[in-house]
Amino acid sequence: MVAATSFEFKEYVASRREIVENRLREYLSGSEPEVLWESMRYSVLGGGKRLRALLCLASADALNPDALELAVPCACAIEMVHAMSLIHDDLPALDNDDLRRGRPTNHKVFGEALALLAGDALLVLASETVLEQTPADVGRSVVIEVALELARAAGAAGMVGGQVEDMAFTGLAKRPQELVTGAMLESMHRRKTGALIRFSTWSGARLAGADESRLRAFARFGEVVGLAFQITDDLLDVTGDAKVLGKTPGKDEASDKATWVRLHGVDQSRAKLADLESEGKALLSSSGLLSGATSMLGSLLEYAIHRLS
Amino acid sequence: MVAATSFEFKEYVASRREIVENRLREYLSGSEPEVLWESMRYSVLGGGKRLRALLCLASADALNPDALELAVPCACAIEMVHAMSLIHDDLPALDNDDLRRGRPTNHKVFGEALALLAGDALLVLASETVLEQTPADVGRSVVIEVALELARAAGAAGMVGGQVEDMAFTGLAKRPQELVTGAMLESMHRRKTGALIRFSTWSGARLAGADESRLRAFARFGEVVGLAFQITDDLLDVTGDAKVLGKTPGKDEASDKATWVRLHGVDQSRAKLADLESEGKALLSSSGLLSGATSMLGSLLEYAIHRLS
Numbered sequence: 001m002v003a004a005t006s007f008e009f010k011e012y013v014a015s016r017r018e019i020v021e022n023r024l025r026e027y028l029s030g031s032e033p034e035v036l037w038e039s040m041r042y043s044v045l046g047g048g049k050r051l052r053a054l055l056c057l058a059s060a061d062a063l064n065p066d067a068l069e070l071a072v073p074c075a076c077a078i079e080m081v082h083a084m085s086l087i088h089d090d091l092p093a094l095d096n097d098d099l100r101r102g103r104p105t106n107h108k109v110f111g112e113a114l115a116l117l118a119g120d121a122l123l124v125l126a127s128e129t130v131l132e133q134t135p136a137d138v139g140r141s142v143v144i145e146v147a148l149e150l151a152r153a154a155g156a157a158g159m160v161g162g163q164v165e166d167m168a169f170t171g172l173a174k175r176p177q178e179l180v181t182g183a184m185l186e187s188m189h190r191r192k193t194g195a196l197i198r199f200s201t202w203s204g205a206r207l208a209g210a211d212e213s214r215l216r217a218f219a220r221f222g223e224v225v226g227l228a229f230q231i232t233d234d235l236l237d238v239t240g241d242a243k244v245l246g247k248t249p250g251k252d253e254a255s256d257k258a259t260w261v262r263l264h265g266v267d268q269s270r271a272k273l274a275d276l277e278s279e280g281k282a283l284l285s286s287s288g289l290l291s292g293a294t295s296m297l298g299s300l301l302e303y304a305i306h307r308l309s
Numbered sequence: 310m311v312a313a314t315s316f317e318f319k320e321y322v323a324s325r326r327e328i329v330e331n332r333l334r335e336y337l338s339g340s341e342p343e344v345l346w347e348s349m350r351y352s353v354l355g356g357g358k359r360l361r362a363l364l365c366l367a368s369a370d371a372l373n374p375d376a377l378e379l380a381v382p383c384a385c386a387i388e389m390v391h392a393m394s395l396i397h398d399d400l401p402a403l404d405n406d407d408l409r410r411g412r413p414t415n416h417k418v419f420g421e422a423l424a425l426l427a428g429d430a431l432l433v434l435a436s437e438t439v440l441e442q443t444p445a446d447v448g449r450s451v452v453i454e455v456a457l458e459l460a461r462a463a464g465a466a467g468m469v470g471g472q473v474e475d476m477a478f479t480g481l482a483k484r485p486q487e488l489v490t491g492a493m494l495e496s497m498h499r500r501k502t503g504a505l506i507r508f509s510t511w512s513g514a515r516l517a518g519a520d521e522s523r524l525r526a527f528a529r530f531g532e533v534v535g536l537a538f539q540i541t542d543d544l545l546d547v548t549g550d551a552k553v554l555g556k557t558p559g560k561d562e563a564s565d566k567a568t569w570v571r572l573h574g575v576d577q578s579r580a581k582l583a584d585l586e587s588e589g590k591a592l593l594s595s596s597g598l599l600s601g602a603t604s605m606l607g608s609l610l611e612y613a614i615h616r617l618s
Contacts, residue, residue, distance in 0.1 A: 036465055036473045088429065093400075093421035112402035113476055116425065117469050120397065120432060124464035127436045131457040140449040147456065148440040155433035156345055160426050164345045167422055 004295040009303075012296050013054060019068075020053045021045070024076050027129055039110040039118035040125070044083040047101050051304070052078045052200040055225065058296040059204025059218050062289055067208035073133035074146060074203050077126040081154050081196060084122035087115050089163065126150065138207055146203050153199035162192025169258040180258040189230045189260075190223070197226035201297075217283050221297065224280040229304040231269050231276075234259040236307070238266065273305055313604040318612075321605050322363060328377075329362045330354070333385050336438055348419040348427035349434070353392040356410050360613070361387045361509040364534065367605040368513025368527055371598055376517035382442035383455060383512050386435040390463050390505060393431035396424050398472065435459065447516060455512050462508035471501025478567040489567040498539045498569075499532070506535035510606075526592050530606065533589040538613040540578050540585075543568040545616070547575065582614055 004012065028044055030037045053075035060071035090097040090105040091112060097105050107115035130147045152158055165188040169180050201222030205215055238261050261269045280301040284294040313321065337353055339346045362384035369380035399406040399414040400421060406414050416424035439456045461467055474497040478489050510531035514524055547570050570578045589610040593603040 030465055032466070033470050033473045033477070035477075036470060040465070084429075088425060091402075091425065093402075093425055114473065116397060116400065116402055117473055120393075120428070120463075121465040121469045123429060123432050124436075124460045124469070127433075128457060128460040128464065131453050131460065140453060144440050144449060144452060144456075147453075148437060151433045151437040151440065154429075155437065156339055156349070156430040157341070160430045160433070161342050161345060164342045164423065164426055168342070168344075 004299045009296065009299040012058075012299075016054055016057050017050050019072060020050055020057070020075055020079065023072055024079060027073075027076055027080075027125070027133070035110070035114065036118060036121060039106060039114045040122055042109060043087050043106050043118065044080055044122065046103060048079070048083075050079060051229070051300070052082055052197060055197065055200040055222065055297070055300055056204040058300055059201045060208040061204075062287075062293045062297055063205055063208035063210050063214070070135055070138050071204045071207045073129050073135075074150070074207060075200075076133075077129040077150060078196060078200050078203075080122045080126040080129065081150070081159070084119040084126075085154075085159055085163070085196075087119040087122070091115060094163070094167070123154065126154075134207070142206065146206055149199055149203065149206075153195040158191050158195030158199075159193075162188050162190070162195065166192055180263070182263055185258055185260065185263055186227070189227060193230055194223055194226035197229065198222035201225070214287055214289075217287050221280055221283045221301075224276050224283065225301050225304050228273055228276040228280070228301065231260045231273055232305055232307065234261040235266065235269055235273075237261070277301065277305055313608045318605065318608040321367075321608075325363055325366045326359050328366070328381060329359050329384055329388065332381055333388060336382075336385055336389075336434070336442070344419070344423060345427060345430060348415060348423045349431055351418060352396050352415050352427065353389055353431065355412060357388070357392075359388060360538070360609070361391055361506060364506065364509040364531065364606070364609055365513040367609055368510045369517040370513075371596075371602045371606055372514055372517035372519050372523070379444055379447055380513045380516045382438050382444075383459070383516060384509075385442075386438040386459060387505060387509055387512070389431045389435040389438065390459070390468070393428040393435075394463075394468055394472070394505075396428040396431070400424060403472070403476070432463065435463075443516070451515060455515055458508055458512065458515075462504040467500050467504030467508075468502075471497050471499070471504065475501055489572070491572055494567055494569065494572055495536070498536060502539055503532055503535035506538065507531035510534070523596055523598075526596050530589055530592045530610075533585050533592065534610050534613050537582055537585040537589070537610065540569045540582055541614055541616065543570045544575065544578055544582075546570070586610065586614055 024044055028037065028041050030040075056071055056075040056078055057068060060067040086100060087106045089095050090100055091107055098108055099105060105115075106118060110118065127147055127150065130150060131143065134143050134146070154160065165184070169185070169188060198219055199222070202215060202219040205218035210218060237259065260272075264272070281298060284298055285291070287294060333353055337346065337350050339349075365380055365384040365387055366377060369376040395409060396415045398404050399409055400416055407417055408414060414424075415427060419427065436456055436459065439459060440452060443452050443455070463469065474493070478494070478497060507528055508531070511524060511528040514527035519527060546568065569581070573581070590607060593607055594600070596603060
């Protein structure tokens with residue numbers, strides 16, 4: 001596996017982000033009721049790394065350079081689901097956050113009721129986007145499979161289920177911190193952030209026509225990136241500065257949150273990251289794809305771990 | 310058009326409700342995380358008329374007695390979407406209701422955070438149910454079409470958009486009551502409750518293989534039932550007793566809510582109901598289906614208006 005040069009990677013990321021931003025603007029151009037769409041646009045079009053969309057598009061690109069367009073609607077749908085999870089997570093009933101990416105959170109601008117409903121509308125729009133916008137070149141049963149897996153990644157078995165587990169771990173359900181084990185924490189992360197990241201690489205590969213064995217490899221690669229991203233976040237909360245992290249460090253400690261680093265310590269967390277980096281690179285190498293084709297995925301894995309983009 | 314006898318109708322409703330309840334129990338038998346599924350089950354399996362599921366199944370039945378099974382997953386998905394809308398509507402950020410169908414609302418039992426997340430999970434499970442459980446006899450492009458229309462009925466163009474309009478009408482957005490016109494009120498109802506009821510009859514017909522002209526007639530029939538149901542609700546709030554209404558009368562007046570009856574008066578509302586009843590019956594008569602086949606739909610329309618079941 002080779003990673004792309006820093007220059008190539010930046011060019012690639014910029015070009016793919018532009019495609020995603022333009023298409024998201026198009027999908028979110030609705031106007032009735034105006035205030036609802038404004039609230040939806042505020043959160044989806046308000047910046048963000050687009051890591052999930054990039055993973056989806058880079059997976060499709062890796063398998064077939066002509067498959068990009070087939071995966072764009074799905075990549076946008078993933079960003080909608082991600083954005084809605086942040087809107088609902090930020091609500092007073094959950095994390096009660098006032099700031100997100102340096103801007104007031106959705107409910108601070110639009111009120112709690114609209115934030116709640118904008119999240120609901122985005123969840124539905126994501127499914128609509130996959131079902132309606134995926135080009136006709138993609139077989140109808142593949143479209144169904146992708147929409148179904150997106151629902152699974154978002155729902156009780158995935159992201160939403162993980163949010164519930166996370167609540168239990170942060171004292172909201174009065175569960176003593178001491179009872180949270182590494183296995184429980186990993187299960188929570190696998191659902192809360194991992195399921196959608198896993199879906200990102202899997203769906204890109206599926207839409208590009210990957211066979212069963214490559215689909216498994218791409219899905220596992222997504223799991224690796226997801227877990228690496230989470231551990232890096234936890235590490236940065238302890239060791240990083242606000243600029244790299246994009247939020248205030250020390251928040252996990254202050255909110256008595258179970259994190260990878262609190263459970264395993266900094267050294268073991270760094271060792272786990274190194275293992276994940278090796279596993280991810282091995283998955284790409286053994287995919288049978290040209291190393292040039294998978295170089296952007298390799299760079300996205302490195303980005304998840306080193307945040308150097 | 311003939312309506313079924315009261316006895317036939319009761320038997321029919323009981324048999325279809327049993328199918329729906331059993332299948333909903335099956336679809337909602339998940340257990341991880343346990344408390345999330347409990348919260349989902351609490352609201353979906355906690356009673357209710359199942360009007361929307363009955364409309365979907367009766368539409369399928371009317372077109373083809375063998376099509377029932379094809380429509381059952383969709384009928385259940387509709388009830389999931391309906392239940393999630395009630396959970397989110399009842400939250401303090403929206404209507405702040407403590408009671409629903411005589412029981413504490415979801416957030417009163419499980420807390421606001423879980424109620425919010427259970428609603429999200431149900432919205433996703435509805436889409437999953439249509440995509441995964443619709444029998445293979447149904448063409449894959451029809452499954453996509455039905456899942457897509459369900460998303461539209463639930464989202465910004467439908468139910469969620471209607472909830473936002475309703476908020477604007479009840480003073481939450483500080484809009485003066487006087488500015489609410491009949492057209493605005495009808496648009497709100499068409500979205501908030503109408504879109505899902507319209508989808509119920511349309512999807513039953515679509516899954517049973519209806520042609521374009523019958524599809525249009527069934528969709529319009531659903532619109533008629535939806536509006537009639539809403540006007541009846543508004544009338545009962547003024548004239549009815551709590552037993553028929555299933556909730557405390559006089560609540561609309563107390564909450565300064567724009568309703569059909571407040572805008573048009575009792576007499577005009579009754580006249581509109583009579584018009585809708587005629588239009589609905591005419592749609593069934595002109596469908597070219599045997600009157601026996603559409604009798605249950607006729608009875609459901611009468612039920613929506615007279616609440617005599």
